[in-house]
Amino acid sequence: MPDHKTHVYLMPGMAANSSIFDGLKFPKEQFEIHKLEWFVPKKGMTLEAYAQEMCAYITHERPVLLGVSFGAMLIQEMAKHIPTTKLIVVSSVKRHAEMPKRMLFAKYTKAHKLLPTSLVNNVELLAKYAFGESVVKRLELYEKYLSIRDKVYIDWALDKIVNWKQDVPPKGLVHIHGEKDAVFPIGNIKDCIKVPNGTHTMIIHRARWFNENLPAIILE
Numbered sequence: 001m002p003d004h005k006t007h008v009y010l011m012p013g014m015a016a017n018s019s020i021f022d023g024l025k026f027p028k029e030q031f032e033i034h035k036l037e038w039f040v041p042k043k044g045m046t047l048e049a050y051a052q053e054m055c056a057y058i059t060h061e062r063p064v065l066l067g068v069s070f071g072a073m074l075i076q077e078m079a080k081h082i083p084t085t086k087l088i089v090v091s092s093v094k095r096h097a098e099m100p101k102r103m104l105f106a107k108y109t110k111a112h113k114l115l116p117t118s119l120v121n122n123v124e125l126l127a128k129y130a131f132g133e134s135v136v137k138r139l140e141l142y143e144k145y146l147s148i149r150d151k152v153y154i155d156w157a158l159d160k161i162v163n164w165k166q167d168v169p170p171k172g173l174v175h176i177h178g179e180k181d182a183v184f185p186i187g188n189i190k191d192c193i194k195v196p197n198g199t200h201t202m203i204i205h206r207a208r209w210f211n212e213n214l215p216a217i218i219l220e
Contacts, residue, residue, distance in 0.1 A: 005032045006085070006218060007060040012038070013069030014088055014093070014157045020068065023207030027215060034063075036071075040153045047160045051077035058082060066090065066220050067144050068203050069183065070161055080172045086218060087173040091181055091200050094169040098188045136167045145204070178202045193217070 008031055010021045018035035026033055028170055036057055041050050048148075055078050058065075063086045067075035072092030093099055141142050148154075177189050178198020186194065 003060075004062060006030060007032050007034060008064045008066060008193050008218065009021075009034045009036055009058060009075075009202050011036045011054075011065065011067040011069075011071035011075050013118065014033065014161070015146045015154060016068070016071075017147045020145050023204060023211075025207075026215070030215065031218070034060075038148045038153065040150050041156045043152075044081060047074070047077055047154070047164070048080075050074070050160075052081050054078055055082050062142055063089065068092065069200065070157055073161065073164055073166075076166065076170055076173070084170075084172065087170055088214075088217065089173060089175045090203055091184065091198075093184055093189070094175055095167055096165050097167070098190065099162075099164075100183075100188060101187055113161050135170075176217075178206075 008026065010018060010024075010033065012018050012020050015038075018037055021033075021035060022034075034055065041055075051074055054074065058078070062083050064086045065075040065078060065084055066088040067073070068090045069092050072089040072094075075087055076094065077082075078091070106138055175189070175192035176195060177184070177186055177192040178195045178200065179186055181200045181202075182198055183200040186192075195202055195206060198209070203210065
């Protein structure tokens with residue numbers, strides 16, 4: 001029996017698990033959703049090699065890939081190895097020039113290597129890295145979302161973010177960005193769908209906006 005559904009693969013942001021997508025609701029007659037999860041990289045693994053390994057979890061031809069933050073950088077790398085119908089970048093960047101100055105500064109000074117990532121079990125600190133906001137009020141919530149606390153993974157992810165070099169975004173890319181994103185300020189972002197009052201965690205806190213708009217964005 002032919003499969004007429006659109007297969008959408010979801011990739012969470014740095015240190016987050018796929019429960020960040022729990023609020024998303026897609027019409028079941030049109031879409032089938034598949035959630036991807038981070039794994040700890042092998043020593044010295046490049047982002048390209050990681051993307052190739054993640055592609056092994058894609059089991060449908062020409063899927064739609066949606067990624068959040070660092071996960072959005074990863075799906076852009078994955079699209080260099082497999083054919084995709086569409087890439088949806090959320091709360092992230094699609095070219096090196098959209099990076100905030102502090103991340104460019106970290107690249108040249110190696111400041112990111114001085115970050116106290118051994119404190120990854122401190123969820124408040126990890127959330128500041130991953131989500132760009134203080135989480136005192138929502139600490140229990142973020143303990144659920146931020147479950148990837150392996151120091152090797154965190155060090156690797158921070159290094160790959162600040163050293164990401166893409167200049168030309170892949171074809172078929174749609175960029176959705178919050179107007180109040182504290183990690184990747186919208187002032188640096190070109191050609192995107194703006195979400196009013198959207199923060200870096202809008203995939204969680206503005207799920208209704210995504211539910212109302214994503215299906216049409218994917219199918220257009």
